[in-house]
Every structure is written in structure tokens, then in C-alpha cells.
Amino acid sequence: MSDDKSGVAPGTSADGSRRVTTSPPPVPTETDGKPAPPPTSVPSAPPAVTGGEQVPDALPDDRYFNRELSWQDFNARVLALAEDASQPLLERAKFLAIFASNLDEFYMVRVAGLKRRDETGLSVRSADGLTPREQLSYIAKRNQDLVERHTAAFEEHVRPSLAEKDIRIVRWSDLDGADHTRLSQYFTEQIFPVLTPLAVDPAHPFPYISGLSLNLAVTVRDPEGGTERFARVKVPNNVPRLVRIERQRDSQTATFLPLEELISAHLGELFSGMEVTEYHVFRVTRNADFEVEEDRDEDLLQALERELAQRRFGPPVRLEVAHDMSEHMLELLLRELEVDPRDVVEVPGLLDLTCLMQLLSVDRKELKDRPFVPATHPAFGERETPKSVFSTLRDGDVLVHHPYDSFSTSVQRFIEQAAADDKVLAIKQTLYRTSGDSPIVDALIDAAEAGKQVVALVEIKARFDEQANITWARTLERAGVHVVYGLVGLKTHCKVALVVRQEGGTIRRYCHIGTGNYNPKTARLYEDLGLLTADPAIGADLTDLFNVLTGYSRQATYRNILTSPHGIRRGILSYVADEIELAKAGKPAGVRIKCNSLVDEQVIDGLYRASAAGVEVDIVVRGICALKPGVPGLSDNISVRSILGRFLEHSRIFHFRGADAYWIGSADMMHRNLDRRIEAMVQVKDPKLAAQLGEVFDSALDPLTRCWVLSATGEWIPFPAETTQVRDHQIELLRKHGATG
Known part of the structure; x- marks a missing residue:
């Protein structure tokens, strides 16, 4: 997964208002032009393995959030960091880039997988009862909203704020004649030789568009009469996307021109003698989720290299276009790229904001997080x-x-x-x-x-x-x-x-x-x-x-470690079952979990049963959470919060209070980690070290720690309230460990 990069007021927009990130409510989806029926509840899961016993499952069918929509909520929390006006300005730009990069990978892997299941007719529903097509419909609607919010955060807030600090991303029309002259020379010497305009006509088939490449769709006409012709110009990805305009040696001032703007201004040189009538930027995302047929190949290295060579030829799963692209040009792209119209994302601004990472090269320390030096243990x-x-x-x-x-x-x-x-x-x-x-x-x-x-x-x-x-x-x-x-x-x-x-x-x-x-x-x-x-x-x-x-x-079994695919789920559920028995006996019991994702249904069901038995369950999850906390009669004793900030919260820690046992390891609570990966977890037995892990939990779960709290309805609510004194988990740990800045 995704690298979101202390102190922040999560969920605060640039204008100071609070942003609440929610899973989209149920909306009608369409199947073959007809309204889809309401989502069907998933059948009861088979008996869960808890403490080595088969326990009948009497839990409600609608007990899980959808994992894909929960992921979109996670990326929305990343976006909220970019909207947070209390963040250093260049860090806000960084979070905009991270949001875009996360979304690219989500489409290449998760959306691609759903599309493959839908197209092959696989009727497997998600844990919350949705078909692949229904999930794709929800994702598309939510994504368009997020893209518009992402663009607004950049165009309306971050970009103007950067300009106030003399860091500008400009258009060709914003520049004067001297700038045009310098940039034209740069274009002629550095860019023009690597460009290859590809015509589309009876003698030239539509070119292959590689995944995540930025492209210009161009129409030209012979000025002496003739039909319009289409051509594609690929924006090279081996030169900086943002061209820095060298005006003076003052490192405090930085002006950048997007490379596609520079190319667009010189299309006449690429199509000499022709009239350029229209041009627009577009970008294709392709399926990058492949599987290696290991059992059919003697050499895994060769098999993987073969599949890697094919990755860029995967089918398209998303087409991003400029919002002002003409209908006839969009229709041409849809037809030639064989893209479903539902996979079109209109971007009302600069496409592919991953380029904003380039701004971190600007030497403006006051606009970045304070650098720190990790302490030697x-x-x-x-x-x-x-x-x-x-x-x-x-x-x-x-x-x-x-x-x-x-x-x-x-x-x-x-x-x-x-x-x-x-x-x-x-x-x-x-x-x-x-x-x-x-x-x-x-x-x-x-x-x-x-x-x-x-x-x-x-x-x-x-x-x-x-x-x-x-x-x-x-x-x-x-x-x-x-x-x-x-x-x-x-x-x-x-x-x-x-x-x-x-x-x-x-x-x-x-x-x-x-x-x-x-x-x-x-x-x-x-x-x-x-x-x-x-x-x-x-x-x-x-x-x-x-x-x-x-x-x-x-x-498959060991003395002091747990491993998957055979032992981690069973070990965790066994500990949870023990906490349940302690709670029933009136003894201290509790479960605290810190992880990246919580999706596995058996683990979630075990936690639901613990809650019903009176066990307090506290969860700190960075990304996806399919568990519904705080549902009366189901999860009254479960709380879920998420911490995002300067550092990517990546550790996995498990604490079982009654057993006084702490475990750490590489496994998240997901099917892939528990069933399809070799993972290892170890118990931290030294009391002093266990106490250190306890302090991490205490800090993350402190009532005053900045975080998002997940509600029973799926809303991620920024917490605590703005008027409350707050503390930052990561800054406190920096101080505690003596890391210096």
C-alpha cells in the first residue's frame, strides 16, 4: 500500500472549517440501464474459529463496512491533511501528491480487480453484500467528489498560498516575452528532440497509450482545406514535469511551468504547416494487478519478468481528462481506448498532482516540517x-x-x-x-x-x-x-x-x-x-x-512466535477468547490493537463477541476498517480511531490486558496477510519493553490526541473538538525519544 506522510489538526480545511469524511450513503446504482435493487446482505459467515473451537455465528448480516469505500475514506483523510491550513505549506502540497499517488494505485489494483470480476461474471459479493458492479458504481461516484475536492484544495487554497510565498505554478499565458524566449530555447534543445507526434489516419492506427503517462490529444487541419486529423503527443516522463523558470539566483523565489503547457505552446513546431484546432490533456490508468503462474514455470524470475513486461499493456480502468475536453474528442478517446464511459474522471484543473512532490526541492525550510535527527537508542x-x-x-x-x-x-x-x-x-x-x-x-x-x-x-x-x-x-x-x-x-x-x-x-x-x-x-x-x-x-x-x-x-507451529498462513489468526482469536472468559469471570480484560488495516471477518467477529462479553476493545487503524464500532448490541464496547500525520503509522501491536501479553509483527488483519503471506509476530516479554508498548497505546488513545474517530454509521469524525486542548501523538514521541530538530 500508499505513503502518506507533526502536528496537524486533521480534518480542518484551509478556511478553518471542519471536514467530516464519511462513507457514501447507499445510492441507486444502475445495471443495464435499470435501477439496481437495494444491496443484498451477505449470508452469515461460516462458524468462526475462536480459541480452537467452532463457535456458532449469531451476528447480524450487515456488520461490516465495505473495504473499498473504507479505503476511499482513508484517502479522504490524507486529503484533509492537505486542506489543513495549520500544516506547513509545502507539506500540504506533499499530501496532495500522496493523495494522487494513492489513488493511482487504488485504481491499478483494487478497481482493476473488481472490473475483472465483473467482466468475467464472477458473482462473489463483498463481505457487506455488494456485487463488483455495485461497488464500482459507489467508487466512481465517491471518486468524482474526491477529485473535485482535491482539485479545489490545490487551485483555490494551496496554489494561491504558494504564490503568496513566491512559489508559483504558472501557465504559458502568464509569462512575459523574456520568459517565452528562454523557455522556447529550452524546448528546442531539451524537449523537442524527444517528442514523437503520432498521427491517426488510415495509414497510422491509434497508438498504444501506456499507463499513467500524460498525453496531449491534438486535432489539426490543413489550412488549404481538408478534414481534421487527430494526433497524440506523449508528455515525456524522463524530464521534470514542472519546468523551473530560471530568472534569478534567489532560491527563495521559484516559478514553475507544467511541461504540457510548454509543449502545447509549441505544437506548431511539431505540426509544421498545419493548423492546430484543439488540444487537451488526458491520462490513462491500466490494470497493474497481475498474477504469476508459478507452478507452470521452472524459473520464477523469468516468469515475473515476463509479467512485468506485460504490466503496461493491461486494460484501461480509468481515463482522466481535462474538464473542458470537447465531446467529440472524448468520444474518440473512449472508442479507441475501449474505455467504459463510467470510468471517465473529469479533472477541473491540473492533471496528475503527483508532480507536486517536486516542490519539496525548493529550499524553503520555513514552509516544511522541521527536520529531525533520530536518536540513538x-x-x-x-x-x-x-x-x-x-x-x-x-x-x-x-x-x-x-x-x-x-x-x-x-x-x-x-x-x-x-x-x-x-x-x-x-x-x-x-x-x-x-x-x-x-x-x-x-x-x-x-x-x-x-x-x-x-x-x-x-x-x-x-x-x-x-x-x-x-x-x-x-x-x-x-x-x-x-x-x-x-x-x-x-x-x-x-x-x-x-x-x-x-x-x-x-x-x-x-x-x-x-x-x-x-x-x-x-x-x-x-x-x-x-x-x-x-x-x-x-x-x-x-x-x-x-x-x-x-x-x-x-x-507451522513454533515456541515463541506466531506465523501465517497457519498460526496468526488462530493465535489472536485464542487470546481474544481468553479475554472473553476473563471478562465473564469478572476479572480485568481488554484488547488493544494498532494496525494498518482491519478487514478479516473472523478477527472482526471475534472482537464483536468480545464486546458483547463486556471486553473493552480499542483499535488504532491507519487505513481500512471494515468493523463497525459503537453499534448497540453489537459493538458497544469497541472504539476505532485513526492517526495520520508527518510519519506513516505502520507498526502492528496487539495487547491482551488480561493475559498481560504484548505482540508485534508484520501482519495486518487482512485476508492476504493471514492466508496468503508468510508473516511473523513475536511476543515482547520483558516487562520494561512491554511497558514501552503500553505507552505507545496510551499516547495514541489519549482523549486529547488528535485523530479521527469512526462512528457506527461510517463517518470519520475529526477529534477532539477545535476548542479543546489537543496533543499530537507523533510530536510527543519525538520529544520522549529525544529526537532533535
Whole structure:
């Protein structure tokens, strides 16, 4: 999924009014031109597995929110951050870009999947009882509203505010003759040579339009008489979208011209001797959700590369057009691209606002979040003669919390010291996503070249990072690393590392189990947790897990960790069942969950049963939530809130109060994580470390913490009220950990 990037007043628009984000109410949809019947409730789910027993399901049919509409609500919360006038101005522009990027991926994957099911006639309904076509109808209506709100936030608020600060995005007509001269020279030297106007006529078929490319649809006419002709000009994506106009060396002033404006102003040079009668910008989004037929290919790498080559040729799922595009030009695009008219999104402004990320390059610190330096965890603090990570872990477990605790002086140092230590015999690690210049990968290469046994499980099916991971896999293989690509039919999403070290006459194992990727760049943007330990039992568990990942072991149960696809759901439901029994016995009980998404019906039903038994359930979810909180008789004792801000809340934490048990790991409460991925969770047993996790929950759930609260009707309500004294969860953690700015 999506990277939304402290203190904000979520849901506050630029004019100071509060914005309430809601799931769209039921509206009539159309099927073959006829009004669709009301949504049909989903049949009762099969008996849920709770604590290892089959418990009859007597819960109401309409107990879930739709996951796709809940995702749109999440992206609306991202948009609310861009609308928030208390945010630094360039951060607001960043959130506008993140909203656009999130929406692109949503269409490429989720909408594409729904369209495929609808077109193939699959009658599978969502958990809330909607058919694929009904969901697509709701999504389209909600999306058009969000796109208009997105455009208004930029055109009416952020863009004018930027101009007041001497950062301008202008049109060609706004510039003077001197600017035109400079830009025309730039066009002639840098842009014109890479442009290829493609005509459409009997001798030239309609060109293929690649996904997410920005294009100009142009009509030209022979001035001496003749019919109009259509042509397409692709806006190159290998040059900056926003062309900075160099007027002076004052870095405080920045003026940008969208590249399509520059090209449009010079169409006469591309179609010399012809009259340009009309031109408009458009953009196509294509299905990028493919599946590799692993069992039919001997080489997974080759199979994946073949599918990657086909990704850009997927069928279209969205056509974005300028709002003033003429009817006849739109009809031509719909016909030639074979796009359903329901998939057209009219944008009343600049298309593809992901380009606003480029504005962060402007050197205006006062318009950005205050920079910070992550603190080195006290356990790894600098000394005249620093202790090794191994010596530190022999003294006890360490819990690191990124980005507040430095990744480079903890997890990265752990791998780097292992690579350089003569006593280390082996390093085994999973890699799901990592940075382009990864020091982790460099350390693994150094270790292999030093003669250590190094195993890297590279998940080459990590969506949209496939090509990068293929490149890493081959680089590691050339260095002598044993590279494994995971298990057929499953993605390896767990974040684990195992170091085997010879210490005298014994072998000791050191471990890291985390919630986030081994990526030093995102570790400064994503909030994640990691447990570093020398616990022999956990070391034995990770040894067994790597045997599953690299060999033919089918082990599914472990001593001190939970893994999917066999154990995490069952383990969580077992803990929930225990909390229910404690509550019935009048003993303290409670469940607190922090995750990215809560969709899995069995887990949700377990929480509903806990609520009915009097167990207090508090949930902090960043993105999708299909659970309905606060419904009388169903979820009276469940509260749900969402925190978005400077850092992307990414950690997964589970606290079972009666058992006094804290768990962290890589798994979200979604079908894909619990059924189709290798995930790992570990219990944090050290009382001091468990208390740290408790403090994270206490801060996130503080009544004064800025957040959105989910209502029983699906509204995400900004909280607390504007007149109330508020605190910011992320800023408080920055202070607590001593991260400096």
C-alpha cells in the first residue's frame, strides 16, 4: 500500500472549517440501464474459529463496512491533511501528491480487480453484500467528489498560498516575452528532440497509450482545406514535469511551468504547416494487478519478468481528462481506448498532482516540517569504546521504535557488525522492500565475500518493487549470497533477521523481528517497531522458520512466535477468547490493537463477541476498517480511531490486558496477510519493553490526541473538538525519544 506522510489538526480545511469524511450513503446504482435493487446482505459467515473451537455465528448480516469505500475514506483523510491550513505549506502540497499517488494505485489494483470480476461474471459479493458492479458504481461516484475536492484544495487554497510565498505554478499565458524566449530555447534543445507526434489516419492506427503517462490529444487541419486529423503527443516522463523558470539566483523565489503547457505552446513546431484546432490533456490508468503462474514455470524470475513486461499493456480502468475536453474528442478517446464511459474522471484543473512532490526541492525550510535527527537508542549509545550489538543483546532484549530511534545505529548496525565480525558464521534475512543504495544489501555482500554463509530471501513479488528486487537478487547472487525467492503461492512479508555466532564452544543466535522493511530511507518516514534479542527460544524459532522458507520443511507451529498462513489468526482469536472468559469471570480484560488495516471477518467477529462479553476493545487503524464500532448490541464496547500525520503509522501491536501479553509483527488483519503471506509476530516479554508498548497505546488513545474517530454509521469524525486542548501523538514521541530538530 500508499505513503502518506507533526502536528496537524486533521480534518480542518484551509478556511478553518471542519471536514467530516464519511462513507457514501447507499445510492441507486444502475445495471443495464435499470435501477439496481437495494444491496443484498451477505449470508452469515461460516462458524468462526475462536480459541480452537467452532463457535456458532449469531451476528447480524450487515456488520461490516465495505473495504473499498473504507479505503476511499482513508484517502479522504490524507486529503484533509492537505486542506489543513495549520500544516506547513509545502507539506500540504506533499499530501496532495500522496493523495494522487494513492489513488493511482487504488485504481491499478483494487478497481482493476473488481472490473475483472465483473467482466468475467464472477458473482462473489463483498463481505457487506455488494456485487463488483455495485461497488464500482459507489467508487466512481465517491471518486468524482474526491477529485473535485482535491482539485479545489490545490487551485483555490494551496496554489494561491504558494504564490503568496513566491512559489508559483504558472501557465504559458502568464509569462512575459523574456520568459517565452528562454523557455522556447529550452524546448528546442531539451524537449523537442524527444517528442514523437503520432498521427491517426488510415495509414497510422491509434497508438498504444501506456499507463499513467500524460498525453496531449491534438486535432489539426490543413489550412488549404481538408478534414481534421487527430494526433497524440506523449508528455515525456524522463524530464521534470514542472519546468523551473530560471530568472534569478534567489532560491527563495521559484516559478514553475507544467511541461504540457510548454509543449502545447509549441505544437506548431511539431505540426509544421498545419493548423492546430484543439488540444487537451488526458491520462490513462491500466490494470497493474497481475498474477504469476508459478507452478507452470521452472524459473520464477523469468516468469515475473515476463509479467512485468506485460504490466503496461493491461486494460484501461480509468481515463482522466481535462474538464473542458470537447465531446467529440472524448468520444474518440473512449472508442479507441475501449474505455467504459463510467470510468471517465473529469479533472477541473491540473492533471496528475503527483508532480507536486517536486516542490519539496525548493529550499524553503520555513514552509516544511522541521527536520529531525533520530536518536540513538540508549542501549546502543555512543561510548569511548562502544559495546558491540552482540554484547548489548546478551545483557537483554532491546525494543527500537523508528523513526524516533535511529535505524542506522540499531538494526543497520546489527547487520553491519555481523558482516564484519569474524565470529559470525551465518546471516539469514528477509528482504521485502529496500532502498536503492541499501547499506543492508551492501553488508550482506560484504559478509558473503568474507566467507560467511549468507541467505537472503528476496520477495520479488513485492508489488511495484518487483524490478528493483530482481536487480537486488541478481546482485546478491553474483556476490555469493544464497538467494531464495520465497514459496510458491505465498508472499514472504515477514521482517526477520538471524545471525549465528560462534562464542567459545557454543553457538549463539541473535535475532531481529520487526514490523517494517529493512529500508533506511523509509525508516525515517514510517513508524515501525523492532525487537532485537538473543533469546535462545526465539533464535530456535527463526532457525526453523528459515528452514521453511529455504527448504522443504512444513513446520507451522513454533515456541515463541506466531506465523501465517497457519498460526496468526488462530493465535489472536485464542487470546481474544481468553479475554472473553476473563471478562465473564469478572476479572480485568481488554484488547488493544494498532494496525494498518482491519478487514478479516473472523478477527472482526471475534472482537464483536468480545464486546458483547463486556471486553473493552480499542483499535488504532491507519487505513481500512471494515468493523463497525459503537453499534448497540453489537459493538458497544469497541472504539476505532485513526492517526495520520508527518510519519506513516505502520507498526502492528496487539495487547491482551488480561493475559498481560504484548505482540508485534508484520501482519495486518487482512485476508492476504493471514492466508496468503508468510508473516511473523513475536511476543515482547520483558516487562520494561512491554511497558514501552503500553505507552505507545496510551499516547495514541489519549482523549486529547488528535485523530479521527469512526462512528457506527461510517463517518470519520475529526477529534477532539477545535476548542479543546489537543496533543499530537507523533510530536510527543519525538520529544520522549529525544529526537532533535
